[in-house]
Amino acid sequence: MTRTASGPSRYGRWGFLFCLPALLFIAIFQLYPVLFSYFISLHEYDLLSPPRYVGFKYYLGLASDKAFLRSLGITITYVVYTVVPVLGIAFWLGWSLTKLGRSRGVWRTLIFLPSVMPLVSVALTWKLLLNVQGPVNDGLGFLGMAPVSWLTSSAMAPWALILVSWWHATSYYTIIFLAGFLAIPRDHYEAAALDGARGWSVLRHITLPSMKPTIALVVVLSTVNGLKTFAFQQIMTDGGPAGSTQILTLLIYKTSFSFLQMGKASTYSVVLFTGILVISLLQIWLLRDRHRHA
Amino acid sequence: MRKFQSALLSWALAGASTLALAGSATAAELTFWHHTYPPATDFIAKKAAEYTAQHPDVTIKLHEDPHGDYEVKLTAAIAAGNPPDIINVLDYLFPQYASKGILAPVDPAAFGQKSQADLEALYQPSALSGLTIDGKTYGVPEEFNTLALFLNKKHFADIGLDANDPANWPKTWNDVFELSKKLQKKDESGKTTRLGFNWVWNLDPYWYAQQYWPILVQYGCDVIGADGKAAINSPACVQAFTETWQRMITDGTGGPELATVNPVNALQDFSEGRQSMAIAGIWAPPLYSDEVKADYVVAALPQRDVAKPATLLNSYALAVTSGSKNQKEAFEFLRFLTSDSDGYLAATGYVTGLKGWADTDVAKQTRGSAVFAEGQKHGSFVWRSPTWAQEGTAIKNAIEQFAQGVPVQEALDQAAAEIDQIRAN
Amino acid sequence: MHRSLAERLLAIAIVVFATVLTLYPIVWMLAASLKTNSELFSGSLFELGSAGLSNFTSSLSQRPFFLYLFNSVLAALVSVIVTVVFGALAGYSLAKFQYRFSGAVALIVLASIMIPLEAIVIPLFLEVHAFGWTNTYAALLLPTAFNVVGIFVFRQAMVAIPDAYIEAARIDGASEPRILFSVILPMVAPSAVVVAILTFNLSWNSYLWPLIVASDDGLRTLPLGMAAFQSAFNTQYGQVMAVSIFGAVPTTLFFIAFQRHFIEGVSAAGVK
Numbered sequence: 001m002t003r004t005a006s007g008p009s010r011y012g013r014w015g016f017l018f019c020l021p022a023l024l025f026i027a028i029f030q031l032y033p034v035l036f037s038y039f040i041s042l043h044e045y046d047l048l049s050p051p052r053y054v055g056f057k058y059y060l061g062l063a064s065d066k067a068f069l070r071s072l073g074i075t076i077t078y079v080v081y082t083v084v085p086v087l088g089i090a091f092w093l094g095w096s097l098t099k100l101g102r103s104r105g106v107w108r109t110l111i112f113l114p115s116v117m118p119l120v121s122v123a124l125t126w127k128l129l130l131n132v133q134g135p136v137n138d139g140l141g142f143l144g145m146a147p148v149s150w151l152t153s154s155a156m157a158p159w160a161l162i163l164v165s166w167w168h169a170t171s172y173y174t175i176i177f178l179a180g181f182l183a184i185p186r187d188h189y190e191a192a193a194l195d196g197a198r199g200w201s202v203l204r205h206i207t208l209p210s211m212k213p214t215i216a217l218v219v220v221l222s223t224v225n226g227l228k229t230f231a232f233q234q235i236m237t238d239g240g241p242a243g244s245t246q247i248l249t250l251l252i253y254k255t256s257f258s259f260l261q262m263g264k265a266s267t268y269s270v271v272l273f274t275g276i277l278v279i280s281l282l283q284i285w286l287l288r289d290r291h292r293h294a
Numbered sequence: 295m296r297k298f299q300s301a302l303l304s305w306a307l308a309g310a311s312t313l314a315l316a317g318s319a320t321a322a323e324l325t326f327w328h329h330t331y332p333p334a335t336d337f338i339a340k341k342a343a344e345y346t347a348q349h350p351d352v353t354i355k356l357h358e359d360p361h362g363d364y365e366v367k368l369t370a371a372i373a374a375g376n377p378p379d380i381i382n383v384l385d386y387l388f389p390q391y392a393s394k395g396i397l398a399p400v401d402p403a404a405f406g407q408k409s410q411a412d413l414e415a416l417y418q419p420s421a422l423s424g425l426t427i428d429g430k431t432y433g434v435p436e437e438f439n440t441l442a443l444f445l446n447k448k449h450f451a452d453i454g455l456d457a458n459d460p461a462n463w464p465k466t467w468n469d470v471f472e473l474s475k476k477l478q479k480k481d482e483s484g485k486t487t488r489l490g491f492n493w494v495w496n497l498d499p500y501w502y503a504q505q506y507w508p509i510l511v512q513y514g515c516d517v518i519g520a521d522g523k524a525a526i527n528s529p530a531c532v533q534a535f536t537e538t539w540q541r542m543i544t545d546g547t548g549g550p551e552l553a554t555v556n557p558v559n560a561l562q563d564f565s566e567g568r569q570s571m572a573i574a575g576i577w578a579p580p581l582y583s584d585e586v587k588a589d590y591v592v593a594a595l596p597q598r599d600v601a602k603p604a605t606l607l608n609s610y611a612l613a614v615t616s617g618s619k620n621q622k623e624a625f626e627f628l629r630f631l632t633s634d635s636d637g638y639l640a641a642t643g644y645v646t647g648l649k650g651w652a653d654t655d656v657a658k659q660t661r662g663s664a665v666f667a668e669g670q671k672h673g674s675f676v677w678r679s680p681t682w683a684q685e686g687t688a689i690k691n692a693i694e695q696f697a698q699g700v701p702v703q704e705a706l707d708q709a710a711a712e713i714d715q716i717r718a719n
Numbered sequence: 720m721h722r723s724l725a726e727r728l729l730a731i732a733i734v735v736f737a738t739v740l741t742l743y744p745i746v747w748m749l750a751a752s753l754k755t756n757s758e759l760f761s762g763s764l765f766e767l768g769s770a771g772l773s774n775f776t777s778s779l780s781q782r783p784f785f786l787y788l789f790n791s792v793l794a795a796l797v798s799v800i801v802t803v804v805f806g807a808l809a810g811y812s813l814a815k816f817q818y819r820f821s822g823a824v825a826l827i828v829l830a831s832i833m834i835p836l837e838a839i840v841i842p843l844f845l846e847v848h849a850f851g852w853t854n855t856y857a858a859l860l861l862p863t864a865f866n867v868v869g870i871f872v873f874r875q876a877m878v879a880i881p882d883a884y885i886e887a888a889r890i891d892g893a894s895e896p897r898i899l900f901s902v903i904l905p906m907v908a909p910s911a912v913v914v915a916i917l918t919f920n921l922s923w924n925s926y927l928w929p930l931i932v933a934s935d936d937g938l939r940t941l942p943l944g945m946a947a948f949q950s951a952f953n954t955q956y957g958q959v960m961a962v963s964i965f966g967a968v969p970t971t972l973f974f975i976a977f978q979r980h981f982i983e984g985v986s987a988a989g990v991k
Contacts, residue, residue: 014895015816019824022809025801025865029843030831036842047373047841048394061719066712093737099730109975110738113745116970119924120942121963125744125751128956132551133485135747141483151496152550153698171741217875220832221868228835231926240496241550241694249837256841257366258683260390262373269838273830280829284822325934330947357934360946370931373841374848378934562954566756583756 034273041266048260058267068268070243071251074158078247079226082165086222087215089170094177095207108178114171123235126164127151130236154244157237161245164232169225173218180214181207220283227276248272321351322620324627325378327368329361329610333580334436337641341631352623362498372396372615379618380628385424385609385675386500386682388432393680397432398616404625405434421647424675425611433613434632438647439575440605440669441508442662443470443596447589449477449488449570463593467509467538470571470596474547477570486552491571493539494560495550495697499686500676501560502693505573507676508606509538512598517677517685517713524713526689527706535693536702543697550697575608576666577643592662595669607673609647639663645670681716688712752960759956770957778948778958779965786937787944790859791923792969794940797860798922799915802869806914807907810873811899815885831867836927844931858932859940866921869914876910877903912977919973923966941966 041058043051062068093111097104114122129136130150137147150160184207192206230249233239239246239254246254248268255265326342328335335358342354357378359367364382371377383391391397402413413431414422418438425433443464450457453476457463464470474490481487494501510517513534519525542548554562564572565582572578573595579587595605612632614624636656638644645651645666652658652667679685692709696702751759752775754768778784813825836843843862852858880903888898904911929940939947945962 011895012816012818012821015812015818015821018808018812018816018899022805022865022867022870023824023827025805026827026831026867028846029862029865030834030839030867031827032846033839033842034834036845037839040842046390046394047369048391048396089737093733096730096733096737099727100734105978107734107738109978111734111741112974112978113971114741115920116967116974117745117748118942118945118963118966118970120926120945121748121959121966122744124959125748125963128554129744129747131554133554149551154694167741167744170737174737213875217872220871224833224868227833230835230837231924238496238498240691241698242691249835252835253837254687257369258687259681260369260683262841265838272838273834276833277826277830279833280826283829284825327934357936358947359930359943363930363946366927367931367934370841370844371934374845374853376848376853 037266037269037273040262041270043263045262045266046260047256047262051263054263058264061264062267062271067243067246067251068271071246071248071268072271074244074246075227075248077158078162078165078229079223081162082169082226082229083219083222086166086169086173087218089166090173090177090218091211091215093170093174094181097174097178098181108175111171112175114168119231120235122168123164123232126167126232127236130160130164151237152241154242157241157245161232161236164236165226165229168232169222173222176218176221177211177214180211184210216286219286223279227272227279322353322623324352324354324380324618324620324624326354326356326380327364327371327378328356328358328382329364330358331577331642333642334644337638338631340641341634341637342627345627345630352620352627354627375617377615377617379614379620379624381613381615382436383433383611383613384500385611386503386678388425388611389427389678390680390682391613392427392430392432395616398614398618398621399430399432400434400614401622401625404622405629416649417647418649418651418670420607420670420673421609424607424609425613433611434628435609435647436612436632436638437575437577437608437610437644438670439577439608439610439645440666440673441504441573441575441595442665442669443593444564444572444574444578445591445593446564446567446570446586447591448567450591453477457591457593460593464571464596465594465600467541467596467598471541471545471547473571474542475545478547487568489552489563489569490547491542492548492553492563492569493542493573495553497560499683499690502690503676503686504606504608506535506539506689506693507674508595508604509534509598511604511674512602513537517689518679522717524685524710524717526692526713527703527710532703532706535696535706539693540696540702550694576639576645576660576662579661580643590661592665594665603669603672605669605673607670607675609675679717684716685713688716748960748963751956752964754957756956768957774955774957774961775965778955778961782944782948783936784941784944784962784965787939787941788965788969790939791941791966793856794860794864794925794929795919795922795969798864798866799918801864802866802918803911803914805865806867806869807873807904807911808899809870811877811903813870813874814877814880815882828867828870832871836863840927840931843928847932852932854932854934854938856938859929859938863922863925863928866914866918868917872910872914872917873907876907880906916974916977920970923970 040051042053042055044054044057045051097108097111100107128134131137132147132149132152136150141147149156151157188206188210189202192202197205228249229247230253233245233247233250234253237245239250252265252268252272255261255268259265326338328338335356338354339356342356346353358364365387368377368381377396383397388397400413402409405413405416407413407416410429410431417435421435421438422431425431425435445457445463447457450462455462464473470491477488477490478486479488493505510531513530515528515531515534516525517531519528525531554568561572561574561578561581563569564574565586567583567586567589579590582590594603597603612628614621614628618624632638632646633648635646635648635651636654638646639651639660640656643660647670652663657663657667676682677685688709691712692705695705695708750768753770753772754774755770758766758768758770809828813821813828847853847858847862850857884902884906885898888902893901924942925940926942926946929938929943933939933943945959945966948959948962
């Protein structure tokens, strides 16, 4: 099977036409603002008065900008620790759902519920639940454990947010994995059973290869959502205590709107965009690789 | 069904007004943005209707968003060159806004005065000082606040004290902390069910500043020294934070871990009767739950040295933007609005700062007005800086650090270094 | 036989355990919506609150929540339509065509998926203001309407369709748009449902953009109404939760109505 239906010559023009409306939208409402950010990053701009050109001042300051470096680290930690475990949890949960009979529809609706609740209220609810004197610690106390300073300790708060993101994201990706498992043709398993394969070997030789595209989809979506995360941090901790949960989007937001340093905030944004570009290239590579196997 | 109908109707009306916007605006329509505080926005809407009845060519379009979000939205509107005519601005933002030419200087004539001096004479001493930059006043107070200590009468009665008797009020910070130990209640499991007192936690830098500023003044601590360098790590400041903020945590009577976490309302615990004492302004009581509303007493803000009292002044002020095409009308409406001192106090708990506000019948019926009037005489505004938000954040971070056990000196050293770096740029 | 029974019991145990964890905060929200504040902080989860439905009636009458609901639904539907239509077109283009800049287009699309709104909100606002859209439905609805993830999901689904279908249609003389609409789209209909659900949820939670562009109460969406309501007074958590549940109803119904298709749709997107 060839990768494309047509060479560049005959039908490529159609391909471009089909892409055009989407590209126009992206160009007007995303690309232009992104390019504008590059422009602003070379200026001192407080939003109240016109921008003033300062060259690469903000870029040169990045290496010694503690708030930025710290935020970068917090963001990377957050993305890694949300993507990897959620991938595992959602995978196993989706697999378990396939083993259920008729009741599956009910379970998957229940498990999907966190994704349909308004984000703002979910974040507020977790803030109350994770209060030092709140219900979660009451539960731990019941099990004989000491209360945890979930949101009031700089060491703990990043983990509290990661745990909440597991709760929120697992719900969504489990459903995607479930769909992936259900789409694996039954005869693959039957053939494997005839060959005497069982347990681990079925997983390795049948399930995992068939699930590869779904895994790729989930990796892309969860990385995206991890990098873009904002509401949980803003509502639950506002980046605190003492800046320990200040992810990059929140730092950019505060630098523009509270500190009115749009030039600096744009510099942070540009770094983020560049990182995004690199990740995108990696993903294209990942997707290409996939098709070769197909 | 009725509610649904009225919702539909309000939607239809809102749609109509959106359409009307597109048409040519006749006479003056003043856009007025305010932070969300229903008693105030209801009061302003009422006054606006009165004003339009008197001046049919002037209409006022009021819009509100929650504090925090409100400032974000306002900044975006200013950046787009399209700010509303009248805005609601916290005093610490005035240096920045005024220096960038966002705000129009107050026209004394619109207030029926001949000169700047006459305008100032309408107000209490220093009421306009926080809004005045280089001799020009850029706004008028909607609230000219100071702080007091609110007490829960029932809780005091529990430990055998009559909170109505000023002799039982805690006078110094030490009194507050000693009393806190007596007022604190725990259940069998050791969980605190009632706090004596607590600072605000987990809120924005200005909330923290409102509470530590009077203490810093009382201890002779300067945030910024005379040389323009950060002085927040000076011995006086370390002592101030150690003996007040830090003390609650070492005593086990307060701190972030004992507070009910809440994103917007600093006074949740006091409001609901889980805390016996709280620092707040005269605007606070409308926020209290009904039980606490019936039971609160207003005491003077505690001091380090009662003979040398110091409190905070702050002002969520009203200003007219320099981009407004209807500045004259806007100032005239502001005069009409803010001159109703009694109306403001009764409806919203705001003190407009006009001379003699505390002498009216309405003020005398307002619990604690005498305490607030006295406090206003000893207050000062927080430090002024064009980079206030960053400096405030550095101090907020220091507080959150020592609340977790980092030595106060070390946390403040870090804040001082950050402030110096901010100022160097 | 024993093996699969054990496997099944393990699976049930995992699902039940996960569901309990998943539901705990949601049950808490439901319970809270029936409680007064003091009950919320003292009583146990399972004690029924004394507030009854009063939290719902009192909160929903304080602000024009039905108007906010209308705006939110409108924004979500516009976003869904724009994303499904443009996403399907572009997804098809990326899945089945090669042209001069197709690599660059793919890169732009993938990168756009990841750009957080917080980073571009000011330039976007300045731009929309320059269009003269201040305080209009256009400003509220259009700039954030297109969810670029949609392209990605469609592409994944369409790439799985054998090229033979397209070639056969071409031999029959079908035009390119016709191939897309009559041959390809019906085959990826479930993916359209995935995109719709994803986009509906995203739009439903949108906060920063509506905040900045809506200067008229008539343009407010549900999350803005909720935030304004939440900060208004001494926070009445019961009422906040009541409003939240009100706000979750449309998304829940949307999911339940489409969940069968959703499951098939995701599988089409995820698996070749």
